[in-house]
Amino acid sequence: MADDWRLTALLANGQIINRNVSAGLIAEEASPWHGTAAVDGSPGSEIVLVTSQGAHLQSFEMYTYRNGRLADVNTPGADENTWVIDSASLGFAGVTCGRQGTQSTVLLTSYSRVDGASPGYEGDETLYGWNGTGWTKLSETHRVYGLDDPALRTLGGWRCPGLPEF
Template sequence: MRKSRYPFSWLRLPQRVLPILPILVILSISAAACDDGGGKGGVRHAGNACDGVSACTRVGTADVDADGTADDIGLVQVAPQRWLLRVLPAGGSVGEFRFDGPATGPDEPWYGTAQVDGVPGAEIVLLTDHGAHTEWFTVLSHRDGRLVRSDPPGERPEPESGWAVDSANSGWIGYACGKQGETVTLLASASERNDDPARPEAYNEINTLYGWTDSGWRELSSRNVAYNAGDHSGEEHAGWHCDGLPVYPD
């Protein structure tokens, strides 16, 4: 007797059902491939951070609490130059942060997300002020269910002004996110033009490397670099150099 190619359970089905089964199998596989709700390799997403909030714009998603879920992020302009950031983690409650945005410039202060410090979870970066060529940013981290401001490392006269980046004839400022072994690092570069008549149009740059510890940023090394007149190669350090962020605002 010839051996059947089908399992016995298939042979007991009515003949009119058999031609449909391959189609059902294909549809089942397609549905599984489209499922992003937790299958192996799937990306789970939180809900809508703007649900029930008028004039709210969804601006991005990022895993801010490091639970493997893309958390939803929305922005609301509550008054001229006044903004409300809303972050909805999966399975959690909405976190909010109110802040002032630039008086002029982009329509909204959203800039992006990136892993900046050594605590798992992405930071949120907002453009909060700008001048003729200097831009100031507020960096937020998700800690214990709250959005908290993260200050730049090092001693600064006005840390509340935020993270400054610059690119001009007078000098440049920038940050580069990195890693040394298991240590998360941040390279802060700042330069100024040397107006000494003996070295006109030359630049002095300070590169300070910080490493993340349980108590925050710690300086690992510092190096001074002198650029000759007309040498602007150090300007490549200006702006943000962290995955997920534009180098400089458009």
């Protein structure tokens, strides 16, 4: 069930701007608010809203102030504003915000459970940098983790200062 919400932002200059958003949340009384974080390299923080929830997977939309309005911040490598996190026995998906020199970066992780002779998780970590108008792919690494690897705890969820992990 999708509910319509009005996102209102107070800018540093005192101007108030609005945008309508839809969010399909589990609990009727739940708010889509997740938090704010400096994600891209532009001044100011981005606004992150939960737009759908499952048992463990969550989808988010991210907005920022550009050209006089609240604009979408598309997921790196995609032409849509859908950011996904997951943490379950079948797999992980995560977003880590960081910097590489002066460039803002996001690391997207996506791992799936692998069973067999060497059970664990296998997937990709893709690093993107903000180029001033969008995301540029910087690197991609394929990795395999064993079932008891402590690094598994860092693969799912948000890892961006200002945002709750889940």
